[in-house]
Amino acid sequence: MLNIALIGNPNTGKTSLFNNLTGTYQYVGNWSGVTVEKKVGIIKNKKGNLIDLPGVYSLSPLSKDEAVVSNFFVTESFDGIINIVDASQIERNLLLTLQLLEFEKPVIIGMNMTDVAKRRGITINEQKLSEKLGVPVVPVIARSGKGTATINDLLTDDLKVDASFTLNYGPIIEESIDQIIDLLPANLSIPKRWTSIQLLEGNAEVKKYIESLVAGAGIDSIIQATNEQIADETAATNTSKWIYSVRKAFIEELIQTSVVTEESENKSLTDKIDKIATHPFLGIPIFLATMFLMFKLTFDWLGIPLSDILDGFISGSLTTWITNGLNTVGASDFIKAVVLDGIVAGVGGVLVFVPQIFILFLLISFLEDSGYMARAALVMDRTMEMVGLNGKAFIPMIIGFGCNVPGVMAARTIETPRERMLTILLTPLMSCSARLPVYALFVGAFFAKYQALVVFSLYVLGIVVALTLAKIFSSTILKGEFSMFVVELPPYRMPQGKALLRSTWDKGKGFIKKAGTFIFGGSVLIWLLSYSGPAGFDVPMDDSFLAMIGNVLAPILAPLGFGTWQAGASLITGFLAKEVVVSAMNIIYHVPNADSLQGLLSNEFSALSAFSFMVFVLLYVPCLATVATIRKEAGSAKWTWFSVGYALVIAYVLSLVIYQGGKLLGY
Amino acid sequence: MLLTQLNKGERATIIDLSLVNESVRRRLLDLGISEGSQVCLQCKLPFKGPCMVENCGQSLGIRLQDASYIKVEKTC
Numbered sequence: 001m002l003n004i005a006l007i008g009n010p011n012t013g014k015t016s017l018f019n020n021l022t023g024t025y026q027y028v029g030n031w032s033g034v035t036v037e038k039k040v041g042i043i044k045n046k047k048g049n050l051i052d053l054p055g056v057y058s059l060s061p062l063s064k065d066e067a068v069v070s071n072f073f074v075t076e077s078f079d080g081i082i083n084i085v086d087a088s089q090i091e092r093n094l095l096l097t098l099q100l101l102e103f104e105k106p107v108i109i110g111m112n113m114t115d116v117a118k119r120r121g122i123t124i125n126e127q128k129l130s131e132k133l134g135v136p137v138v139p140v141i142a143r144s145g146k147g148t149a150t151i152n153d154l155l156t157d158d159l160k161v162d163a164s165f166t167l168n169y170g171p172i173i174e175e176s177i178d179q180i181i182d183l184l185p186a187n188l189s190i191p192k193r194w195t196s197i198q199l200l201e202g203n204a205e206v207k208k209y210i211e212s213l214v215a216g217a218g219i220d221s222i223i224q225a226t227n228e229q230i231a232d233e234t235a236a237t238n239t240s241k242w243i244y245s246v247r248k249a250f251i252e253e254l255i256q257t258s259v260v261t262e263e264s265e266n267k268s269l270t271d272k273i274d275k276i277a278t279h280p281f282l283g284i285p286i287f288l289a290t291m292f293l294m295f296k297l298t299f300d301w302l303g304i305p306l307s308d309i310l311d312g313f314i315s316g317s318l319t320t321w322i323t324n325g326l327n328t329v330g331a332s333d334f335i336k337a338v339v340l341d342g343i344v345a346g347v348g349g350v351l352v353f354v355p356q357i358f359i360l361f362l363l364i365s366f367l368e369d370s371g372y373m374a375r376a377a378l379v380m381d382r383t384m385e386m387v388g389l390n391g392k393a394f395i396p397m398i399i400g401f402g403c404n405v406p407g408v409m410a411a412r413t414i415e416t417p418r419e420r421m422l423t424i425l426l427t428p429l430m431s432c433s434a435r436l437p438v439y440a441l442f443v444g445a446f447f448a449k450y451q452a453l454v455v456f457s458l459y460v461l462g463i464v465v466a467l468t469l470a471k472i473f474s475s476t477i478l479k480g481e482f483s484m485f486v487v488e489l490p491p492y493r494m495p496q497g498k499a500l501l502r503s504t505w506d507k508g509k510g511f512i513k514k515a516g517t518f519i520f521g522g523s524v525l526i527w528l529l530s531y532s533g534p535a536g537f538d539v540p541m542d543d544s545f546l547a548m549i550g551n552v553l554a555p556i557l558a559p560l561g562f563g564t565w566q567a568g569a570s571l572i573t574g575f576l577a578k579e580v581v582v583s584a585m586n587i588i589y590h591v592p593n594a595d596s597l598q599g600l601l602s603n604e605f606s607a608l609s610a611f612s613f614m615v616f617v618l619l620y621v622p623c624l625a626t627v628a629t630i631r632k633e634a635g636s637a638k639w640t641w642f643s644v645g646y647a648l649v650i651a652y653v654l655s656l657v658i659y660q661g662g663k664l665l666g667y
Numbered sequence: 668m669l670l671t672q673l674n675k676g677e678r679a680t681i682i683d684l685s686l687v688n689e690s691v692r693r694r695l696l697d698l699g700i701s702e703g704s705q706v707c708l709q710c711k712l713p714f715k716g717p718c719m720v721e722n723c724g725q726s727l728g729i730r731l732q733d734a735s736y737i738k739v740e741k742t743c
Contacts, residue, residue, distance in 0.1 A: 057697030062690060089725055092699030120724045237685070244696060271709075274726070278710060278719060378728040382716035385730070391717070415690060485717065486694040486733075489726035 002048025003077070004155060007069065007100060008084035009093050010055030011490050013112045013142035016499075017084055018052040020145035021152065037409070038068060045152050051078065054412075057092065059099045060203040060240075064420065065412040070205035073103065074190060080106040082151065084142065087117035087124050090259060094251045095244075099198075101133065101165040104191040108154055109137040110147070116491065121262035128258035134165055143496060166193070169246050172233065176200060176226040183218045184210070200226060201240045270371075270491040277372065283379040290372075294363045295456045298436075303356035304451070307440070310355060311595070314348040334537075338527060341590060346523025346583035347515055349597075353437040353579070358508045360433055364402045365503040369495035373398065377487050387467045388474025390414070390485040393423040397466065400430030401459070402507055404626040407432075408633050418480040422473055424634050425643050426466040428622035431459045433511065434578040438617045441582055445598035446607045454611070458618050465619065465650060514577055518624075522573055522580040527587050529569075541588065560616060560652070561609030561659040571616070577623050608667045612659040619651035670737040671718070673708040680705055683738035691733050698727055706739070 006021075008014050022041030039052040053072060054065040061067040083100050085093040100107055111126060130137040136154055140147030168174065180196040188195065198206040200223055210219065227239050236242035277286060297303070322344060326336050367373060373395050381391030392414050400407030404427055411423040431439075439455050447454045474480075529546035533539035541547060542565075549572065550565030557563045557571075570584035589600050605613065621644050622630065631640040673679055681704045684692050700706070700722050709719040709726060717728045 057694075060693075062693060062697075089699065089723065091723065092697070095697075095699070244701070248701065270726075274709070274719070278712065281713060283712065374728070378717055378719065379712065381728070381730065382712060382714055391728070415694075482688075482690075484688065484690050484694070484733075485728070485730050486691055486698070487728045488698065489719065489728055 002043075002079045002155065003051065004043070004048060004080050004082055005051045005053060005072065005078045006082050006084065007053055007096070008055060008110075009057055009086060009089070009096060011488065012055065012084050012086040012093065014055060014084050015052055016142040017082075017110060017112070017140065017148065018050060019502075020142065020148045022050050037065075037412075038072060043152070043155060045155060047155050048079070050082075056096065058096060059198060060201055061205055063413055063415040067205055068412075070203060074206055074209045077189065078105070080108070080155075082108050082110055084110045084112050084140075087111050087114045088120055088122060090117070090122070090124065091248075091251055091255065094254065095247055097133070098167060098247050098250070099194075101135070102167070102191070102194045102197060104194065107135045108151060109133070109135060110140045110142070110151060111137055112140050112142045114139055115141070123260045123262075125258045125260070129254070132254055132258060143499065167246065167250055169197070169243060170234075172226060172229050173197075173200065173239070173242065173246075176222055179222050180219055183214065183222075185213050188213070197243070199223060201243050273492050274375070274489075277375045278378060283375075284383075287376055287379055290367075291459070292452075292456055294360070295459065296452045297363060298356050298360045298452075300452045303359050304440075304444075306355035306359075307352050311352045314344070314352060318348070319344060337531065338524065341531075342524050342527030342587060343520065345586040345590070346526065346580075347520055349582050349586035350437055350519050350579040351512075351515055353440055353582075354508075354512070356436055356440060357433045357511055358504060360436070361402055361507040362500065362504045364398070365500050365507070366495050367398070368503070369493065369500060371490045371492040374487050374489045378489065381485055381487075383467070384470075385483065385485070387470040388478075388483070389419055389422055389470050390416075390483055392485065392487060393419060393426075396423050396427050397430050397463070400427040400432060402433055403510065404428045404430065404432045404622060405629045406507075408626060408629045411633065415484055416480070416482055418474075418478050419483060421634060421639065422470055422478055424630055425473070425639065425646075426470055428626050428630070428643065428647065429462045429466040429469070429619060431462045431618055432578070434514075434623065435617055437579050437582045439614055441585070441598065442601070442605075442610045442614055445601045446605070446610045458614055461615065462618055465654070469646070469650070514579070518577045519580055519583055522576045523583045523587060526569075526573055526580075526584050530587060541590075546588070559660065560655040561612045562605065562616075564604060566604070567613065571620065574617065575621055575624060577625070578617060581617060606667075608659060608662040612655045612662075615658055616651050616655040619647055619654060621647050621651075668739060668741065670706070670708065670720070670734045670739050671711075671731060673739065673741070675708060675710055677741060678705060678707045679739035679741045681737060682740050684736075686736040686738075687733055688736075691729070695729075698725065699723065700727075705742070 006014050006018055018041060021043055023044050037054070041050050041052070043050050053069045056066045056069045059070055059073060061070045081100050083097050085097060097109065111124060114124065117124065126137040126139055138147055138150045140151065177193060177196040177200070180199060181192045184192050184195060195206060195210065199210065199219060230239050230242045231237055234242055236245060276282060319340065322339060326339060376398065377391035377394050380394045384391050384393055393411070396407045396410040399410050407427040407430060408424050411420050411427065414420040414423055439458060443451045443454050526546065529549070530541055530544045531537060533544040535543060546569045547565045550569030553568030553572065554563045554565050557568055566585070566588045570581045570588065573584045574581035586597060589597055627640060627644060630643050631637065634640060670679070681700065681702055684695065684702055687695070704722055707721040709721050711718040711731065715731050717730050718734050719726055719728055720734070
């Protein structure tokens with residue numbers, strides 16, 4: 001079995017190529033940092049595994065997702081590399097290629113985006129390039145899959161190792177390389193020359209690894225001496241600059257012989273769109289309008305009509321079929337109650353919202369694929385800087401609108417640890433799709449005329465709270481001076497239908513899976529707790545265990561406007577997944593469909609307390625899956641507890657202010 | 668002159684990056700921008716927001732403050 005690593009600059013189409021080579025569907029987008037963790041798939045020709053790694057500009061890491069790649073090189077064994085190169089940015093892409101060639105493993109170069117390059121007047125002679133570098137260069141179109149067959153054919157059992165590539169870095173560096181090689185352990189699993197060069201360049205991950213193997217300051221002193229010598233005797237001020245300039249000079253020569261560049265001054269579509277999207281004054285309003293349009297589509301225009309149809313089906317035909325089926329097989333009353341009152345009410349009550357959630361995912365995927373995300377980061381940077389974050393932190397937050405889990409993961413692309421931690425802590429305040437069913441239920445009952453507006457206000461509230469807390473945290477517990485923001489703005493691309501549907505399904509299937517696991521389990525549990533009590537089974541709901549649990553919370557929640565045991569019990573179970581709040585209500589109020597539940601709720605809640613409840617659900621605590629992800633990403637139990645604790649406090653205080661304030665104003 | 672002193676749409680050659688913060692400079696080098704690179708100031712966002720700079724057909728956004736440490740020479 002071969003293990004092939006797929007490596008390239010960010011946003012060059014690695015994941016698209018990965019999907020085409022393996023036939024699996026990974027998540028693709030049009031911004032730097034879509035892939036933050038390595039992913040493994042089986043190559044179509046069954047010869048081995050393909051490993052998709054986060055995009056990097058160099059093997060020396062600056063951020064967490066880049067460290068994943070350096071760490072992979074140092075600690076894992078693999079047989080070859082597919083290096084995907086963006087033809088339109090060939091110079092800087094080749095900087096990485098040189099470092100890969102030095103690793104002495106077979107390399108195949110996939111030359112992507114030759115069409116974009118052609119439009120810019122750049123033509124690449126793959127044959128020449130291949131001769132010069134000594135490795136195969138295959139033109140590919142990663143999005144459509146053209147050229148992948150050729151790569152597939154090259155991936156045979158006997159990948160030719162051509163370790164002949166060496167770049168001479170000049171007498172000073174070459175001497176230091178030889179000295180370091182002598183000090184490295186004899187049985188080192190990674191190439192010694194490569195290791196020495198990386199050490200001289202200042203690769204922190206490689207240094208960490210070597211230090212774990214050899215003690216002593218020998219290597220360190222060589223590195224330092226080289227640095228001084230370079231500064232004294234050459235035009236460069238330090239070793240890494242010198243190495244950079246040697247590589248750059250080599251690439252320039254390479255390009256002169258194998259790339260033809262013509263001047264082309266035509267304004268691309270990207271420039272035209274950017275005139276508007278990053279317009280000095282229209283930029284932010286356009287961003288907000290885009291978001292609002294998204295919610296208009298999700299709710300008023302498309303989502304609600306579709307979910308009404310689904311609701312009719314589940315509470316009508318489907319329930320009748322299941323009842324008939326259970327009657328035919330002679331199920332006991334207990335089983336019938338579990339299935340109809342527990343599972344159908346609980347799971348069905350959430351599945352009704354599938355259309356809305358898929359539409360939201362589709363729209364988010366569209367934004368991701370188009371290239372707008374990086375522009376949103378740019379437009380928001382000034383605002384984010386004022387609260388101690390940077391514009392890049394906005395991308396995890398928008399992703400968090402879909403689901404907080406990938407949102408928290410996406411924070412890996414943020415370079416500074418302090419800003420990354422802040423983003424991890426605050427992304428759960430973004431209103432994810434799992435909270436949508438709760439809003440949909442309540443706005444339908446209380447704010448029928450202004451559904452999109454009310455829901456939009458909750459999303460905005462989430463952002464405002466996050467930004468306010470960012471300011472507070474960054475000036476108290478997460479203080480730090482340094483902040484950086486450099487973002488690549490990729491050319492706009494029209495998202496392809498197929499890719500869009502794939503990534504929508506990719507995100508949405510998680511929701512359906514959740515319906516089959518957490519929500520299913522939660523529903524059965526809630527139903528059981530509501531069916532049993534101290535007095536035995538089949539007790540009146542008010543005497544059930546569920547009511548007892550809810551009653552503990554009710555007095556605490558009373559000042560917020562929803563001091564009923566039903567609200568308390570559904571909020572507790574909502575920790576499993578926020579949709580479970582709706583499942584719980586369906587079971588507790590024991591109603592056949594969403595319409596009648598909405599009717600019932602209007603007796604229990606007022607418009608004001610409903611809003612207060614929605615605010616509480618928005619903020620109160622990240623769901624179980626998100627908490628687990630925060631624990632993993634933040635790597636600290638303390639911060640995980642903090643994220644749960646502060647959210648509870650904020651939710652309580654804000655709901656209190658809204659409810660009590662609203663009452664004073666006479667609502 | 669400094670990168671931030673350019674007018675919108677003007678082209679220039681970078682002559683000195685040494686005053687730029689270490690990490691930012693590393694990132695700029697990663698993106699292929701070093702001394703001698705040709706850049707074009709595409710736009711500046713209001714309220715001292717970031718600016719958009721183009722190099723070899725690639726656009727990128729950097730903060731005004733960082734841009735103000737980049738020395739350039741105008742090319743006509």
